[in-house]
Structure formats: structure tokens, C-alpha cells
Amino acid sequence: MMNAAFTRSYGPASVLEIRSLPVPTPGPREVLVRIEASAVTAGDLRVRAADFGPVMSLFGRLFLGIRAPRRPVQGTMFAGVVAAVGEEVERFTVGDPVFGSRPSGAWASYLTVPEDGSVALRPDGVTPTEAAAVPYGAGTAWTFLHDLAQVQPGERVLVLGGAGGVGRFAIQIARHLGAHVTAVGSARSLPLMRELGAQETLDYRASDFTTLGQTWDVVFDTADASSFTHSRPVLTAQGRYVTLYASVRVAAQMVANRWRRGPRALFGVSSGSREQSQILADLLASGAIRPVVDAAFPLERIVDAHQHAEAGGDGAVVVLPEAA
Ligand SMILES: NC(=O)c1ccc[n+]([C@@H]2O[C@H](COP(=O)([O-])OP(=O)(O)OC[C@H]3O[C@@H](n4cnc5c(N)ncnc54)[C@H](OP(=O)(O)O)[C@@H]3O)[C@@H](O)[C@H]2O)c1
Numbered sequence: 001m002m003n004a005a006f007t008r009s010y011g012p013a014s015v016l017e018i019r020s021l022p023v024p025t026p027g028p029r030e031v032l033v034r035i036e037a038s039a040v041t042a043g044d045l046r047v048r049a050a051d052f053g054p055v056m057s058l059f060g061r062l063f064l065g066i067r068a069p070r071r072p073v074q075g076t077m078f079a080g081v082v083a084a085v086g087e088e089v090e091r092f093t094v095g096d097p098v099f100g101s102r103p104s105g106a107w108a109s110y111l112t113v114p115e116d117g118s119v120a121l122r123p124d125g126v127t128p129t130e131a132a133a134v135p136y137g138a139g140t141a142w143t144f145l146h147d148l149a150q151v152q153p154g155e156r157v158l159v160l161g162g163a164g165g166v167g168r169f170a171i172q173i174a175r176h177l178g179a180h181v182t183a184v185g186s187a188r189s190l191p192l193m194r195e196l197g198a199q200e201t202l203d204y205r206a207s208d209f210t211t212l213g214q215t216w217d218v219v220f221d222t223a224d225a226s227s228f229t230h231s232r233p234v235l236t237a238q239g240r241y242v243t244l245y246a247s248v249r250v251a252a253q254m255v256a257n258r259w260r261r262g263p264r265a266l267f268g269v270s271s272g273s274r275e276q277s278q279i280l281a282d283l284l285a286s287g288a289i290r291p292v293v294d295a296a297f298p299l300e301r302i303v304d305a306h307q308h309a310e311a312g313g314d315g316a317v318v319v320l321p322e323a324a
Contacts, residue, residue, distance in 0.1 A: 002022075003108065013048070027112070031086070037127075079097075097122040097128075099119070107302060117274060126284055134169075136165060138280050143276070145157070155178075160226055162184055183202070184202045196292075237263070253265035
């Protein structure tokens with residue numbers, strides 16, 4: 001048996017409780033990972049609270065569960081050690097240090113993951129706590145900036161929410177792709193955003209980026225702080241407004257942009273993959289990205305971990321299952 005954080009229903013952090021559940025058994029092409037650290041992300045907080053936004057409120061519950069998550073052990077980002085492998089697994093062996101993501105199951109002592117899923121070897125020198133803090137923000141930033149916006153060297157990228165879970169990696173990945181980066185956050189976060197590589201920083205309470213007389217090739221909105229209409233005057237002719245937030249308006253703008261020239265609106269979903277996990281491992285190993293960890297809690301204190309993440313801070317929140 002193992003300890004796991006069980007979600008009784010949608011609601012506040014107190015809906016989570018520690019239960020003793022069976023250790024999952026890996027299928028023929030799966031690995032069993034003994035989890036050393038897993039993250040509590042803004043996306044996890046939204047699922048727990050059933051905060052799916054106006055467009056997705058019905059679909060979210062239909063997809064994930066009506067009154068409670070259909071998969072009661074949530075948690076999506078993990079780092080740990082391979083504890084067992086299915087008989088057909090070729091990519092990993094017992095004892096390998098790994099990190100990756102799964103749709104659920106990471107707030108527990110063990111989880112299974114397909115060997116061809118979103119999992120990679122953890123680079124030397126990267127701790128489990130650090131590795132668990134990578135796939136959510138870095139995977140999303142890579143999907144949106146590299147795959148969707150196709151950021152080119154020399155382009156100017158503005159990151160709205162540069163100190164957030166996605167934004168911290170967006171700054172680093174945009175720099176890695178050769179862009180000039182302006183990051184927007186609260187006054188408290190300006191030094192961190194500069195440390196992460198932003199060449200310019202703006203306090204969103206003190207200035208509106210659309211009034212500065214500057215233009216950008218990409219506005220990456222990780223904070224739901226702008227819109228295509230608001231950003232459009234400061235986007236270049238090939239400019240892209242890229243948002244993490246689904247809305248009917250963005251969908252309509254994406255369709256309309258197919259028939260007209262000029263700046264475009266883009267939305268997508270980041271879901272991770274074997275290939276992307278390897279890219280993140282390489283970026284970590286080369287030092288192109290580094291996670292910022294704010295706090296770590298034992299798994300037994302999952303409620304405190306959620307409340308800490310909800311209070312907001314400039315770093316990842318991680319939970320640590322007990323050594324098994
Ligand atoms: N579509 C997808 O595939 C996808 C993937 C990942 C995440 N998401 C969603 O994206 C959202 C953001 O995730 P996250 O983890 O980055 O959130 P987060 O950690 O809460 O970060 C949001 C950041 O935005 C800052 N902010 C707030 N208002 C701002 C403003 N007006 N201008 C500029 N910055 C502002 C906040 O700073 P202060 O706290 O200091 O105010 C905070 O640092 C979540 O809701 C998540 O569900 C979607």
C-alpha cells in the first residue's frame with residue numbers, strides 16, 4: 001500500500017485527504033516510478049476548485065468528473081526513481097532517475113507511466129524537487145513559444161506574468177530561442193524576472209505596455225492581463241498574441257485571422273510528450289532553464305501546500321512523499 005492525496009470533491013484545499021491506496025502495477029510497456037517530488041501548479045488548483053473558466057465550465061466537469069475528479073488522485077508533474085518496469089520496457093531500467101508528467105496520480109508515493117509517455121531521464125545534478133518544478137511551466141512555455149508562436153532569433157517577446165509558473169520559464173525559453181525579452185509582473189517580481197534573463201521589466205500596476213511607444217513580435221499572455229484587441233496596436237505586422245486562456249473571442253479571432261493579413265491571435269493546449277520531455281531534460285542539462293522553487297511540503301501536508309500555492313509566490317510549490 002502507499003499514501004496518496006485523495007480528492008473527495010471539487011472545492012477548497014480541505015477536500016484533499018491522505019488515504020492508503022494500493023501501489024499501481026505497471027503494464028507491459030509501463031514503468032513504476034517511486035515519486036520523490038511532485039508539483040502543485042496553478043492548473044492543479046483550478047481543477048481542484050472546478051475553476052474551468054466560462055467556456056470550459058460544462059466541458060471541464062464532463063471531461064474530468066461531474067461532482068469530483070473521476071481520477072481522485074490528482075497531481076500531474078513528478079520526479080522520482082524507476083522502481084519496476086513492465087516486461088516489454090526497453091527505454092528504462094530499475095533505479096533510473098526520471099521526471100515527467102501524467103494526466104493524474106502524481107500526489108502519491110508511486111505512479112505508473114507509459115515508457116513512451118512524457119518522461120525522461122533526470123540530468124545529473126538536478127534534484128527531484130527541482131525536476132518536479134520543470135515540466136508544467138517549461139513544457140507549456142515551449143509549446144506556446146516554440147511550437148505555436150515559432151519565436152525566431154532577434155524577435156521581441158513580451159511575457160505578461162513573467163514571474164508566474166509559466167512565465168518564469170517563458171522568459172528563459174524565449175531567451176534560449178534568441179529573442180529580446182520584456183517581462184511584466186508585480187513590483188516584487190522585477191528582480192527575479194531580470195535574474196531569469198528578461199532584458200526589460202515592467203510593473204503592471206505602474207505602466208500599461210501598450211502606452212510605451214514600443215512594439216513586440218510576440219505578446220505571451222500567461223496572466224489573462226490583455227487581449228488580442230488590447231495588444232494589437234503594439235504588435236508588429238507579423239505579430240502574435242498568444243494566450244493560455246481559452247475564450248470564444250480568441251477562437252473567433254483565430255478563425256478570422258486566417259483570412260486577413262497582419263497580427264494574429266493564438267491559443268493552444270500543452271499536453272507534454274516523450275519528445276518534449278527530452279527537450280526539457282536537454283535544456284535543464286545545458287543550463288538554458290532553471291526552476292525556481294518557493295516551498296516544499298511533505299505529502300501529508302498537501303492541504304498546506306495547496307493553501308501556500310493559492311496565496312501566491314514567485315516559485316513552484318512541491319510535495320514530497322515519504323521515502324518508501
Ligand atoms: N492552455 C494551457 O495548456 C495551459 C497550460 C498551463 C497553464 N495554463 C493556465 O494558465 C494560467 C497561468 O498559469 P501560471 O502557472 O503561470 O499562473 P501563476 O503562477 O498564478 O502566474 C500568474 C502571474 O501573473 C502575474 N500577474 C497578475 N496580474 C498581472 C497583470 N495584470 N499583468 C502581468 N502579470 C500579472 C501574477 O503576479 P502577482 O501574483 O504578483 O500579481 C503571477 O506572477 C493558469 O490558470 C493555468 O491553468 C494553461
